[in-house]
Structures are given as C-alpha cells and as structure tokens.
Amino acid sequence: MMRAYLVTVALCALAFSLASASDPSPLQDFCVALKDSSDSAVFVNGKVCKDPKLAKADDFYFGGLNIAGNTENLQGSNVTTVNVDQIPGLNTLGISLVRIDYAPYGQNPPHTHPRATEILVVLEGTLYVGFVTSNTENRLFTKVLNKGDVFVFPVGLIHFQFNVGKTNAIAIAGLSSQNAGVITIANAVFGSNPPINPDVLTKAFQARQECGSTSSETILI
Known part of the structure; x- marks a missing residue:
C-alpha cells in the first residue's frame, strides 16, 4: 500500500514538473485576437478571442516582410515586428518573428525580451552579436556572424547586434512568444x-x- 502511494506521489510530481516546464498547450486549434473589445472583457495572459467560426485566412497573414526598414536614425537600424498585433492568429500560439535591417555600422542596441528566447539568422552582411548572463557572473558571449549563420539569445538576457560591415545587413529572428516585449536598456534607464x-x-x-x-x-x- 505504501509503495503504491509513493509511486502515485512520484507520478504526480513528475506530471507537475513537466506541466510547469513550458507554456500550457492550446485547448483549441487557434484563438484569433480581437483588436477591439469591451471594457468588461477578460484577458488571460493574451488577447480576447473572436468566434472561431468568424476566422478568415487574413487573420493568419502578414505581407511586406521583403521591404527594407528605414535605418536613417541614431542607431542605424530598424526592426519590423510581426507579432500578435500584426497577425491576430498568433494569439496563444507562443511564437512571433522580426526582420532587422542595419545600415553600415548600425546596431540593434543592448536590450532584452522579457518573455522570449530569440533565434537569429543572418540573411545578408556581417554582424557582431552577443549577450550577457545574469548578475551571478555577467559573462559576455559574442560571435561574428556571416550570411547563413544562426545565433540564440536566451530569454530575458541583455543582448545586441552590430553591423561590422561596410554594406547593409539583414537578419530574421524568431521569438518564443506571441508578444515578446522589448526593453531597450538605455531608453528604459535614462528615458x-x-x-x-x-x-x-x-x-x-x-x-x-x-x-x-x-x-x-x-x-x-
């Protein structure tokens, strides 16, 4: 009897650990976000869903990622975001992406994504990238990436990209959240x-x- 009880407790603990190791699985095929909702609407760590019967193909579509962003700014970079605000069908799916354009010697300055890990692939140019670990060590991991190279920035850690080439650079990054958020360190602290x-x-x-x-x-x- 005691052995059966211990096995049951162990299985429950294992199930709990697995369940809490990642976001919950969706309970339906999709949950297209409503852009407008009443003040009485309930938000459960996401956006209110429209009736699935009213969903259409455009709810899962975004066009124009082939268009370069304007890099004529102080940082010399531009981030084109494709998250749940651009594609309502991403709601509850836990994924999004961005296109990043860099002018020569432009940078995506040190920042964090509080809700997502980022995986970045270079399409054109050469980037110097890196991230810093948490305060226990503050270790800096850096790499020079060329066309076709991929690099991962762990969730919540400060990271950056800098175009070390004399030509424009382009990167695409996937993020493990429908709405990863971004905190640009200098802007947040001094602005x-x-x-x-x-x-x-x-x-x-x-x-x-x-x-x-x-x-x-x-x-x-």
Whole structure:
C-alpha cells in the first residue's frame, strides 16, 4: 500500500514538473485576437478571442516582410515586428518573428525580451552579436556572424547586434512568444517617465555630477 502511494506521489510530481516546464498547450486549434473589445472583457495572459467560426485566412497573414526598414536614425537600424498585433492568429500560439535591417555600422542596441528566447539568422552582411548572463557572473558571449549563420539569445538576457560591415545587413529572428516585449536598456534607464531620480543613477553607474554656471554633466568614475 505504501509503495503504491509513493509511486502515485512520484507520478504526480513528475506530471507537475513537466506541466510547469513550458507554456500550457492550446485547448483549441487557434484563438484569433480581437483588436477591439469591451471594457468588461477578460484577458488571460493574451488577447480576447473572436468566434472561431468568424476566422478568415487574413487573420493568419502578414505581407511586406521583403521591404527594407528605414535605418536613417541614431542607431542605424530598424526592426519590423510581426507579432500578435500584426497577425491576430498568433494569439496563444507562443511564437512571433522580426526582420532587422542595419545600415553600415548600425546596431540593434543592448536590450532584452522579457518573455522570449530569440533565434537569429543572418540573411545578408556581417554582424557582431552577443549577450550577457545574469548578475551571478555577467559573462559576455559574442560571435561574428556571416550570411547563413544562426545565433540564440536566451530569454530575458541583455543582448545586441552590430553591423561590422561596410554594406547593409539583414537578419530574421524568431521569438518564443506571441508578444515578446522589448526593453531597450538605455531608453528604459535614462528615458523613463517620470525620470528616475538622478541620485539613483549616479550611484548605480558610479558617476559624479559636475555643475557649471549654465550646464551640468555626469562623468563616469
């Protein structure tokens, strides 16, 4: 009797560990997201679904990923996102992708995706890419990628891409979330709304402030 009880407990523990190791499996073929919903709608870690009988092919379609993005900006890059906001049929499916265009020496600056692992393949050009592990070690993993090369950025870790070539570069990346989210480190830290208290940033970045008569500047120590 005791042996049967222990086996049952072990099987339950195994089932729980397997169930919690990844996102739950969908309970239906698809759940096309509604763009507009009432204030009383319930969101369960995703978007409200339309009646499956009203779904159409366009709910699973996006066109124009062959069009290069505008890289005439400070970073020299452009990210074209294809997630649940562009393809409603991605709702609950746990996958999305992006196209990234880089001008010569352009970069996709250090950022994180809080809800997704990213796998990137270079279509054109040469990219210097990397990610940093969590604070236990802060190890930096980097690689120079050429056309056809693939690199993985683990979920939640800070990562970047930099075009080290003299020509434009293009990459496609898959993400393990219908809505991976993105936190660009510099923008989040220095461009928050409202701003983070300067004393916090000064101490965090080990900087000192030197004030002149008409302006002030922060100098890293």
